Each structure stands twice: as C-alpha cells, then as structure tokens.
Amino acid sequence: MVEIRWHSRAGQGAVTGAKGLGDVVSTTGKQVQAFALYGSAKRGAAMQAYNRIDDEQIITHEKFMLPDFVLVIDPALAFTDNITMNDKASTKYIITTHLGKDELVSQLPELQDKKDRVFVLDCMQISLDTIGRAIPNTPMLGAFIKISAMFELDYFLDRMKKVLSKFPQKIIDSNMQAIIRAYNEVK
Amino acid sequence: MALKYDLQEVEVWDGNYAASHALRQAQVDVVAAYPITPSTPVVENYGQFVADGYVDGEFVMVESEHAAMSGCVGAAAAGGRVATATSSQGFALMVEVLYQASGMRLPIVLNLVNRALASPLNVRGDHSDMYLGRDAGWIMLDAFNAQEAYDMNLCAFRVGEHMDIRLPVMVNQDGFITSHTAQNVRPLSDEDAYKFVGEYVPVEEMLDFSRPVTYGAQTEEDWHFEHKARQHKALIDARPVIENVFAEFEKVSGRKYNRVESYLTNDAEVIIVALGTTVESARVAAQYLRDNEGIKAGVVAPRVIRPFPFDAIRTALENCKAIGAMDRSAPGGALGMLFNEVSAAVYTISSRPLVTNYIYGLGGRDLTMEQIKDIFRDLKKNVDAGYITTKIQQFIGLRGPKLEFFETRRS
Amino acid sequence: MSIGNVLGNDKRGRIELGAEKKVGWDEVTHGVVLHSFEDDATDVSSRKAEDRNYAQFSSYVATVASWRVIKPVYNRDICIDCQNCWIYCPDTSIISRDKQMLGIDYDHCKGCGVCVEVCPTNPKSLLMFAEAHNPEDALASWPEKKKKEEK
Numbered sequence: 001m002v003e004i005r006w007h008s009r010a011g012q013g014a015v016t017g018a019k020g021l022g023d024v025v026s027t028t029g030k031q032v033q034a035f036a037l038y039g040s041a042k043r044g045a046a047m048q049a050y051n052r053i054d055d056e057q058i059i060t061h062e063k064f065m066l067p068d069f070v071l072v073i074d075p076a077l078a079f080t081d082n083i084t085m086n087d088k089a090s091t092k093y094i095i096t097t098h099l100g101k102d103e104l105v106s107q108l109p110e111l112q113d114k115k116d117r118v119f120v121l122d123c124m125q126i127s128l129d130t131i132g133r134a135i136p137n138t139p140m141l142g143a144f145i146k147i148s149a150m151f152e153l154d155y156f157l158d159r160m161k162k163v164l165s166k167f168p169q170k171i172i173d174s175n176m177q178a179i180i181r182a183y184n185e186v187k
Numbered sequence: 188m189a190l191k192y193d194l195q196e197v198e199v200w201d202g203n204y205a206a207s208h209a210l211r212q213a214q215v216d217v218v219a220a221y222p223i224t225p226s227t228p229v230v231e232n233y234g235q236f237v238a239d240g241y242v243d244g245e246f247v248m249v250e251s252e253h254a255a256m257s258g259c260v261g262a263a264a265a266g267g268r269v270a271t272a273t274s275s276q277g278f279a280l281m282v283e284v285l286y287q288a289s290g291m292r293l294p295i296v297l298n299l300v301n302r303a304l305a306s307p308l309n310v311r312g313d314h315s316d317m318y319l320g321r322d323a324g325w326i327m328l329d330a331f332n333a334q335e336a337y338d339m340n341l342c343a344f345r346v347g348e349h350m351d352i353r354l355p356v357m358v359n360q361d362g363f364i365t366s367h368t369a370q371n372v373r374p375l376s377d378e379d380a381y382k383f384v385g386e387y388v389p390v391e392e393m394l395d396f397s398r399p400v401t402y403g404a405q406t407e408e409d410w411h412f413e414h415k416a417r418q419h420k421a422l423i424d425a426r427p428v429i430e431n432v433f434a435e436f437e438k439v440s441g442r443k444y445n446r447v448e449s450y451l452t453n454d455a456e457v458i459i460v461a462l463g464t465t466v467e468s469a470r471v472a473a474q475y476l477r478d479n480e481g482i483k484a485g486v487v488a489p490r491v492i493r494p495f496p497f498d499a500i501r502t503a504l505e506n507c508k509a510i511g512a513m514d515r516s517a518p519g520g521a522l523g524m525l526f527n528e529v530s531a532a533v534y535t536i537s538s539r540p541l542v543t544n545y546i547y548g549l550g551g552r553d554l555t556m557e558q559i560k561d562i563f564r565d566l567k568k569n570v571d572a573g574y575i576t577t578k579i580q581q582f583i584g585l586r587g588p589k590l591e592f593f594e595t596r597r598s
Numbered sequence: 599m600s601i602g603n604v605l606g607n608d609k610r611g612r613i614e615l616g617a618e619k620k621v622g623w624d625e626v627t628h629g630v631v632l633h634s635f636e637d638d639a640t641d642v643s644s645r646k647a648e649d650r651n652y653a654q655f656s657s658y659v660a661t662v663a664s665w666r667v668i669k670p671v672y673n674r675d676i677c678i679d680c681q682n683c684w685i686y687c688p689d690t691s692i693i694s695r696d697k698q699m700l701g702i703d704y705d706h707c708k709g710c711g712v713c714v715e716v717c718p719t720n721p722k723s724l725l726m727f728a729e730a731h732n733p734e735d736a737l738a739s740w741p742e743k744k745k746k747e748e749k
C-alpha cells in the first residue's frame with residue numbers, strides 16, 4: 001500500500017488533487033482512498049489530505065498513517081506545519097517553493113538528514129503561468145508522477161484528460177501544460 | 188423523463204456522492220431537506236441532478252430539519268417516493284417527526300451521516316445521532332464504506348417499500364470517514380438500479396381522491412398500544428424481508444450483505460463487535476493478529492441495527508470466548524448500547540462469552556490500528572484468565588488518567 | 599324529539615364515541631390511517647352529507663349527544679339566516695342549506711352555547727334549554743323582543 005499525505009491550505013485544492021489522483025489511479029484497476037482532515041475550517045487554514053493506493057480493497061479507516069510521500073503544496077507550510085510527522089526512513093518529500101533545494105533544506109533542520117529524499121518545484125509559479133491562478137494541486141500531480149514513477153507521463157495525461165472531460169477544452173489544455181511543466185521541473 | 192447519466196464501471200466516489208446517485212437512480216419524487224455538515228452533499232447533489240434533468244423530482248427547501256422531515260411525511264403520505272439526509276443537531280431536531288413517520292408507516296429513506304452531538308459543538312463523526320434515533324421505529328441500516336452507502340440506499344427503498352413492511356429506513360454512514368472519503372465504487376447501471384428498486388407503489392395515498400384518508404389520528408389508551416404493537420411486529424417481521432432484499436441485491440450486484448456481518452469468525456476466540464468504518468479497520472487488525480501473534484481474532488457487525496438482530500448476532504457470537512463491544516457514542520451514564528444489546532443476546536446462550544465495553548472515537552477522534560490490536564490483546568487475556576481482567580467499561584484514545592468503570596464480581 | 603335531528607342518514611351518530619368495537623393489534627388499520635368513506639368517493643364533494651357513505655371511523659358515525667347537559671333550541675320564526683351560528687359552531691353541528699338555517703345536528707352538538715352567543719337577532723333565534731326540556735314547550739315560552747333600556 002502506498003500512502004500519501006498532502007499539506008495544503010483550505011482552498012488550494014488538496015482535496016480535489018487527492019480525489020483527482022484517486023480518479024486517475026482507479027482507472028488502472030487499483031483501489032484508492034482519498035480523504036482529508038478538515039471540516040469547519042476557513043479558506044486559508046492549514047489542512048491535510050490523504051491518499052491510499054493498493055491492489056486490494058482498502059478497508060483501513062484510521063486517519064493515522066506513515067506516509068510514503070509527503071506533498072506540500074503551499075510554500076509557507078514547509079516552515080509552519082510539522083511536515084515530517086510520522087515519517088519513515090523512505091518517505092519522499094515534494095515541496096513547492098520558489099527557493100532552490102539547497103536553500104530550502106538549509107532553512108529546515110528537520111529535512112537536513114533527508115535531503116536525498118526531498119524534491120522541490122514552484123507549483124505556484126507553474127500554475128500562475130499555465131492555469132492563470134494559484135492552484136498548485138495540478139502541478140503537484142505532475143511532480144508526483146515523476147518522483148513516484150507510478151505511471152508513464154503520457155498514460156497519466158491521457159487518464160487525467162478523461163477525469164477533466166466535463167471542463168472546457170481551454171482548462172483541460174492548461175492543466176495538461178501544468179502537469180508537463182511540473183514533471184520536467186521537479187528536482 | 189429523466190436524462191441518462193453517464194457512469195463509469197468504477198467511480199471514485201465519497202459516501203455522500205454515492206448516496207446521492209442512489210437517490211437519483213431510484214428516481215426519488217421529493218427530497219425535503221435542510222442541509223447540515225457532513226450530510227449536505229447528499230441533498231445538494233440530488234438538487235443538482237434535478238436541476239440538470241437527471242431525475243424527475245422535486246427538491247423542497249425548508250426552514251429547519253423538523254420541517255424537512257415534516258415535508259417528507261407530507262410527500263410520502265401524498266403518495267411519493269421520498270428521501271432526505273441529515274446529521275447530528277439536525278437529526279436531533281428531526282426526532283419528533285421521525286416517530287410520526289414510522290407510526291404512519293411511511294417508507295421514507297433518510298441518509299443519516301453520523302456526527303457528534305453538541306455540546307461542545309463538533310462537526311465530525313461519531314454515532315451519537317445514530318444512537319439517538321434507535322427507538323424511533325425506523326429500520327436502521329449501517330454502511331461501512333462508500334460502496335455500501337450506495338448499496339444500502341438502493342436496498343433501503345426495497346425494504347421500506349415492501350408491502351409487508353412499509354416503514355421508513357435510515358441509512359447510516361460515518362461522517363467524514365465515509366461521507367468525505369473517496370473510494371472505488373462500482374455503481375449499477377441506471378436501468379439495473381431502477382429495476383432493482385422498482386416502480387414506487389403508493390399505499391393509502393392522500394392524493395387518491397376516490398379514497399380520502401386521515402393521517403395522524405389521535406389515539407389514547409384505548410387504541411395506542413395496539414397500533415404501536417403492530418408497528419413493532421412489522422419491524423421485527425422485517426428480518427426475513429431484509430434478508431430477501433439482500434439476496435436479490437446480490438443477484439444484480441454480486442455483493443452479499445447480511446443482517447449481521449461476520450469476518451474471520453469461524454474459529455474466533457475473541458471478537459470485536461462494532462459499527463461503521465471501525466468494522467473494516469478491525470478486520471485489518473484481526474488479520475494482523477492472526478498472522479503475527481496467533482490470536483484467533485474476528486469481527487462481527489450489525490448491518491441492520493433495527494430491527495436489532497438479536498437472533499443472528501447470538502448465532503454469530505455463539506462460539507467465541509470474549510467480546511469487545513465498541514461504542515462510538517457518549518454512553519450517558521450507562522454501558523454503551525452495543526454492549527447492552529450484545530450482552531442481552533449472548534446472555535441467552537449457554538457459552539456466555541465475557542463481554543467488555545470500549546468507548547472510543549467521540550467527536551471524530553481517530554481510532555488507530557494499534558488501539559484496535561490492543562483491544563484484541565485485552566480480550567485474549569480475558570480468555571486465558573477465564574474472567575474479565577480489565578474494568579468492564581474502558582475509554583480508548585482518551586487523554587488523561589485511564590477512565591474505566593465496573594468490575595466483574597468473582598466471589 | 600319532534601323538532602329534533604334534521605338531514606342525517608341512518609349512519610349518523612350510530613355509535614357512542616368510544617363505544618366502537620375494539621379490535622386487537624392484528625386488526626388495527628395500517629399506519630393508523632383512517633378512511634372517511636366506505637366506497638368510491640370521487641364525487642363526494644358534490645354530495646350532501648346525508649348522501650355520503652361515511653366509514654365507521656368517521657366522526658359522522660359517532661355520537662357525543664350524551665356529553666350535552668344543555669342544548670340549543672332553534673326558533674325558525676325569528677332567524678334571519680345570517681349564518682353566524684353556522685360559521686362559529688366548533689363542531690359543524692348547524693345544518694344549513696342554500697344559506698338557509700335548517701336546524702341542529704344533535705348527534706354532534708355538545709351544547710357549548712356558542713351559537714346562542716353569536717346569534718344577533720332580538721330576541722335570539724337560538725336559546726339554551728336543559729337537555730330534558732321539551733322543545734315545543736321551549737318554543738312556546740320564547741321571550742319577547744327586548745326594548746332598549748331607558749337611560
């Protein structure tokens with residue numbers, strides 16, 4: 001079972017991102033779970049969303065998890081949230097930031113011994129450039145596909161198009177661009 | 188005529204969305220609702236389906252949950268297929284009318300998305316509202332995940348509308364843990380789902396002007412007892428009908444449900460009895476303990492909470508030695524409901540398993556796999572000792588000094 | 599009672615309220631639903647009450663006459679058919695047809711006296727008498743028109 005924790009602000013689309021990822025993954029025959037810890041929180045409040053992916057039906061419902069991937073889609077949360085909470089020796093981090101990886105890690109002591117498992121990109125800038133709004137969830141999906149190597153990029157893009165099919169073509173195209181750019185830029 | 192909805196073979200739906208699609212496929216005539224977290228999307232999506240032409244029905248916006256259920260009673264008495272959804276405080280406000288609906292034998296389907304009751308105010312999941320409604324004379328089904336929220340809704344119409352039953356049905360699902368967790372769901376096609384649910388057949392409908400009827404008559408001591416007794420018998424007699432509906436549902440879906448679900452119980456010494464998502468999590472813990480610690484652990488769950496499966500739960504627990512009854516509701520100065528009802532059932536069999544009560548997860552507090560394993564280990568200790576080694580009621584996952592009550596008297 | 603009941607069919611007031619046959623739980627109606635009529639009632643609103651086939655649990659069939667201690671007696675000679683009593687009667691016990699007052703449904707009248715209270719004529723066209731009082735005697739002893747009191 002692969003377990004993913006998203007760190008986000010309410011309104012940035014972590015839930016949509018987690019569900020979108022679930023939608024795509026389900027088309028491959030795998031079982032998915034996408035949920036979030038939120039409720040009466042206002043837009044902007046720190047929140048977490050979660051994915052579980054497995055070959056068998058997922059019947060665990062504990063919120064607690066030891067994540068394989070931690071996806072941080074708001075730049076400030078890397079500093080204010082406890083993003084390494086309950087991590088494992090193999091947990092990979094994908095963090096959105098305008099900083100370079102060295103600069104970011106130098107400012108986050110808890111990441112210093114995990115540097116080889118930290119990956120960065122600027123989801124905010126990518127989404128502003130492609131989608132026109134600060135919706136960092138789509139670029140994060142592109143970065144996740146690259147780092148996890150869970151799917152080939154073209155396969156993922158094709159499935160994602162299906163998931164987005166009810167939206168106008170322009171929105172689908174800009175989301176595809178965002179995913180491709182993130183896939184290429186994450187390091 | 189409703190438009191056809193394009194469905195995938197496998198959808199990724201949360202429990203709310205799954206429930207709302209079941210309402211659409213059943214072509215519910217009227218939804219009267221006052222939305223409340225976490226059940227809001229059930230009725231919101233139905234309203235969207237109506238607006239988009241996917242269901243030929245009516246969404247009635249009302250001013251409170253009391254009015255929502257009143258609207259449902261009116262629409263059902265008028266002769267329509269009726270459904271709604273609520274949670275927590277909204278359910279509490281609805282309670283008076285719940286008794287009216289069951290007394291009038293109106294087959295309304297209510298999605299109860301389980302949430303804690305204030306005070307303190309809390310939007311997250313526990314079973315306080317479910318327990319509040321258990322004497323209201325409704326059939327109560329429990330879904331443990333999003334797929335089952337969908338399946339139980341379809342079954343609910345068939346059960347409630349059955350000519351031998353004609354009672355309202357609640358479909359429970361865990362707030363957020365099921366209602367807002369997207370998982371793989373395999374829906375039936377619109378045709379198959381509607382064929383399974385069937386055309387609505389009204390009974391004593393007020394819109395039949397050739398046979399005017401009075402609903403909601405007053406009775407005093409001269410008639411009341413007989414009416415309530417007949418209603419109770421209809422509930423108890425619903426047991427075989429529910430089993431038949433589940434069997435029919437298996438034919439169209441391949442998914443088999445039972446009044447009491449049993450997992451890993453064939454040779455189980457220790458069994459957790461629970462409701463909602465905890466049932467599934469406990470299965471994971473039970474399998475782990477079998478594989479790693481040699482503990483013969485199993486899980487039993489009432490799929491049908493009312494009519495309480497006194498018979499089937501007794502059978503399911505007959506051969507075990509210790510039972511942990513897990514209640515996700517503040518017990519209000521008593522042992523938990525599952526403890527009391529399960530104990531009563533197993534008291535009538537000679538094996539008399541050792542039953543303990545675990546209060547957990549109030550206000551959405553996470554129940555972790557480790558906690559469930561510890562409960563099984565507790566139960567195993569009881570089996571080995573031959574008596575209850577812990578206090579009978581324990582609070583799990585609570586900060587502060589251990590909170591626990593009552594001991595077995597062994598002298 | 600020679601002045602007595604008007605325009606009722608033979609089902610009206612047949613059973614003392616509460617004296618209906620009590621059946622067991624297995625025979626009570628489904629959902630406490632009560633039918634108003636025995637047969638097809640499609641055009642019932644165009645039929646007069648006495649021509650309707652009321653069902654056994656309709657209050658039409660029950661009588662509460664025994665609840666009455668005093669009763670209203672109606673005097674046709676004074677009545678102006680204003681319909682005040684018909685409007686105010688809480689038990690629909692004033693029988694009126696084509697805006698003409700005909701009399702009282704003594705099966706359902708409980709003797710509350712509201713009709714007398716709202717009657718505007720002088721003297722009143724409805725007056726309360728003891729239940730046992732002979733209506734003909736009552737009419738014979740009807741009071742005269744009251745003069746305005748001098749100041």
